[in-house]
Amino acid sequence: MWVVAAALIAADGRVLVQRRPPGKSLAGLWEFPGGKPEIGESPEQALVRELDEELGIAVETRDLTASAFASEALGHRHLILLLYICRIWEGAPRALHASELRWVDFAELNRLDMPPADRPLIAALAKLI
Ligand SMILES: Nc1nc2c([nH]c(=O)n2[C@H]2C[C@H](O)[C@@H](COP(=O)(O)OP(=O)(O)OP(=O)(O)O)O2)c(=O)[nH]1
Numbered sequence: 001m002w003v004v005a006a007a008l009i010a011a012d013g014r015v016l017v018q019r020r021p022p023g024k025s026l027a028g029l030w031e032f033p034g035g036k037p038e039i040g041e042s043p044e045q046a047l048v049r050e051l052d053e054e055l056g057i058a059v060e061t062r063d064l065t066a067s068a069f070a071s072e073a074l075g076h077r078h079l080i081l082l083l084y085i086c087r088i089w090e091g092a093p094r095a096l097h098a099s100e101l102r103w104v105d106f107a108e109l110n111r112l113d114m115p116p117a118d119r120p121l122i123a124a125l126a127k128l129i
Contacts, residue, residue: 005034018098055093068124072117
């Protein structure tokens with residue numbers, strides 16, 4: 001399973017995370033916004049679409065910087081999670097799919113309950129920003 005996700009980074013260095021809603025797999029855990037590419041989409045096109053659907057923001061593919069990936073078993077599937085950094089977007093993110101959004105610094109990011117694939121990504125992100 002391939003998933004693309006974005007670390008949106010605000011001017012003050014905080015990162016946006018969203019909470020997975022009840023009824024979904026991994027409900028209640030915090031994640032980077034994103035999702036699965038559809039057939040025929042590039043990873044960057046998929047992420048632009050997901051950020052529009054999930055947060056209502058407009059992002060240009062050129063403003064997505066490929067940054068890190070994680071490879072983790074997830075139940076009986078195997079997840080490859082591609083993380084992009086994004087610092088430029090239009091609009092104010094709203095929780096259109098998530099139960100909650102939060103802008104967090106790295107100390108908070110490390111304390112949040114996130115899926116296992118996200119742990120190594122946070123460590124990688126800390127070195128990149
Ligand atoms: N967007 C996102 N997904 C993540 C992260 N970490 C992580 O393990 N995932 C997993 C959760 C989901 O299984 C999958 C993303 O799928 P999705 O959000 O598009 O769809 P979904 O919840 O319906 O997925 P699922 O029920 O098939 O697991 O990737 C993350 O940081 N961001």
